[in-house]
Amino acid sequence: MIIEKENIESYIPQRFPFIMIDSLIHADESGFISSFQVMEENIFSENGFLTEPALIENIAQTCAAGFGFIGQKNNEGPSIGYIGSISNLTVHQLPDYGTTIITKIEITNSLGNIFLIKGRNTCNENLLIECEMKIALA
């Protein structure tokens, strides 16, 4: 664990109740891994499941935390990331309350401060959603 739940707000711009990531498990130049527990109280919870917007936001916030961590490690300070686009989105299934989501981000390409990533989150090794995002860091 490289960023604990109690410190995550130092690395992402979102605040309660829009925080969709608990902790950052891994971050390096090739990608990031995070975890997030699904709670019934989550604003995107519905009929026993965490819904698609939360899962997409979870991928974006994993990027934010990862880039923030790398930036701080390089003494650059956390950057604000903007989603430029979301493509090739596939929803496989939704996670139940009480389960933990593991999200993996692969940085597939970059040009200057714009990054192309592949994100996927899983729950008990079952794929939830996968997509590609363009993230611009300011």
Next chain:
Amino acid sequence: MNREEIITTTKRFLSEEFEVDETLIENQKNLKDTLELDSLDYVDLVVVIEENFGFKTSGEDFKSISTFEDFYNFVERKLAAMA
């Protein structure tokens, strides 16, 4: 890959990726304007260049590319350097 193949390949993947008619891709035309590229689109360009020609590009590379002719020259130089 010779220059003709570079041009044919480029026209094919650029027209597919950026949804422009191949006939609009002419040597002396401005690449950015013809393809209507914004800064985010350049990452897609980096991806398709790597997929089709097998080399990575950086932001610096694009500073010297204005027209499609410039682009073909750039690809030709890069491929020659890889050979």
